[in-house]
Amino acid sequence: MKNIFIRPIALLLLLILPYGLSAEGGEDNAQHGEKKEGLNVGELIAHHTSDSHDYVIEIPFFHYTLHLPVILWTDKGLSVFSSGKFQGDNEGKVVVTDKKGNKFVKIHEVIYYADKVKDNPHPNVFDYDSRPLDFSFTRNALAILFVFILLLLIIHFTKKAYENRYKLPKGIAGFIEPIILFIRDEVAIPNIGPKKYEKYMPYLLSVFFFILLSNLIGLIPFAPFGHNITGNIVVTFVLALFTFILTTVGGTKHYWKHIFNPPVPHAIKPIMIPVEILGMFIKPFALMVRLFANMFAGHTILISLVALIFIFGTVLFAPVSGAFYVFMGFIKILVAFLQAYVFTILSALFIGLAVEDHEEHEEHEHQPA
Amino acid sequence: MSLTSPETLVFWMTLFFLIFAYLLTKMGWKPILNAVKEREKSIEQAVLEAEKVREEMAKLKADNEKLLKQAREERENILKEARELKNKILAEAKTEAEKMRNEELAKTKKLIAAEREAAVKDIQNQVAEISLEIAEKVIGEQFSDKAKQIAYIKKNLSELKLN
Numbered sequence: 001m002k003n004i005f006i007r008p009i010a011l012l013l014l015l016i017l018p019y020g021l022s023a024e025g026g027e028d029n030a031q032h033g034e035k036k037e038g039l040n041v042g043e044l045i046a047h048h049t050s051d052s053h054d055y056v057i058e059i060p061f062f063h064y065t066l067h068l069p070v071i072l073w074t075d076k077g078l079s080v081f082s083s084g085k086f087q088g089d090n091e092g093k094v095v096v097t098d099k100k101g102n103k104f105v106k107i108h109e110v111i112y113y114a115d116k117v118k119d120n121p122h123p124n125v126f127d128y129d130s131r132p133l134d135f136s137f138t139r140n141a142l143a144i145l146f147v148f149i150l151l152l153l154i155i156h157f158t159k160k161a162y163e164n165r166y167k168l169p170k171g172i173a174g175f176i177e178p179i180i181l182f183i184r185d186e187v188a189i190p191n192i193g194p195k196k197y198e199k200y201m202p203y204l205l206s207v208f209f210f211i212l213l214s215n216l217i218g219l220i221p222f223a224p225f226g227h228n229i230t231g232n233i234v235v236t237f238v239l240a241l242f243t244f245i246l247t248t249v250g251g252t253k254h255y256w257k258h259i260f261n262p263p264v265p266h267a268i269k270p271i272m273i274p275v276e277i278l279g280m281f282i283k284p285f286a287l288m289v290r291l292f293a294n295m296f297a298g299h300t301i302l303i304s305l306v307a308l309i310f311i312f313g314t315v316l317f318a319p320v321s322g323a324f325y326v327f328m329g330f331i332k333i334l335v336a337f338l339q340a341y342v343f344t345i346l347s348a349l350f351i352g353l354a355v356e357d358h359e360e361h362e363e364h365e366h367q368p369a
Numbered sequence: 370m371s372l373t374s375p376e377t378l379v380f381w382m383t384l385f386f387l388i389f390a391y392l393l394t395k396m397g398w399k400p401i402l403n404a405v406k407e408r409e410k411s412i413e414q415a416v417l418e419a420e421k422v423r424e425e426m427a428k429l430k431a432d433n434e435k436l437l438k439q440a441r442e443e444r445e446n447i448l449k450e451a452r453e454l455k456n457k458i459l460a461e462a463k464t465e466a467e468k469m470r471n472e473e474l475a476k477t478k479k480l481i482a483a484e485r486e487a488a489v490k491d492i493q494n495q496v497a498e499i500s501l502e503i504a505e506k507v508i509g510e511q512f513s514d515k516a517k518q519i520a521y522i523k524k525n526l527s528e529l530k531l532n
Contacts, residue, residue, distance in 0.1 A: 125373070
């Protein structure tokens, strides 16, 4: 009896911890004998939060698996075929042969050359010798496209409100415009400065709305929503990479001087210069991890709460799970806005640090005195 | 999340982000930001203009008041001047009248004096004549009665006194 209560709570606590655990979660939980409960929660979470070559549409009374195209760059060139050929296999058991004679297997949503992983049931994703480059149009790629198209539609209808110059924004523009103005007046101008902010506004707005919309779409638990986009570290990596590129390209002389010749006593310079150079990379790295960890943890908690019902094995637990789910859902809505805001304001801050003119900066500091 | 091949999403995310950031900028952010900026500018301009108009109105009002005050002052001045003129005319008329009266008086006095003189002369002449007559009569009666003569003279003299 005691075990029944402690085990799920311990499991829940473990699942809230960063993703490394759940990546291996399937095996861990299997070893602990979760399988006899009829549900492998770790695997469930991993399945729901990671990218996939198939898009399983699950809504009540409707179950359909959309097989997305697999696009591979192999040793013999481009290879394109439907992911349906793997027949939903993720254990490396189904071998697919393409027109050029390449043989592939899929293990945990990663496609390897069949002959190279024959002896190795747990191949490394980063072992590029054992697998082709994978540019498949995966579930998350579809989700990203979906988010962008939705965003483009929203912005298109927002723009329509401005065709009459002097009319106040109505409808969707009444919701979007305050956000745009907030990003301009509270994020871009204070951090980048009134002279250069305009150049970076499109980037900041695109990033903010993409993250916000992705976060919110991730909260709706049925198709065509419910994708874990911003909870995927590769997506946040690309976003952080753009910020990094903007800071590096836009960096002024003063910014580079501050990194390679920081204004500190000479004795400390050998320490400070590596720290400053590291800082260049740590800033976007922090952006990447913060957004990813927040969103991934949120998804994990939500799925875990639902999974608790099955772990307890009684429908009587459903109201408790449901109450917690709703509570967490509200927090996640807050987090969706918050994380979009945090990513945007930190991007603006890093860009601002890189592009601001020092003389101008000093002037601003002296003005109030 | 189990990590799948990272290049997949790096490729698609970069591709979609670049394409859609461009489209959003062209179709959305730029026009919206420009429209908002233009609206803000027009509002600012309208506010400034309203302020200017208000200032002008205040100035106009002040001008009007000044004009009104001036008009009032002028009216007062005119009235004062009129009053002064009236007084002056009155005073002049008075002095003129007095002068005329005085002249008339002096003329009359002169006339009276002249008449009197003439009268006195006349009386003198008459006295002389009468005296002559009396003397004639006295001489004529001298011989008849001395007492009568004296009474007669007395009588004539008393008559003379009346003149």
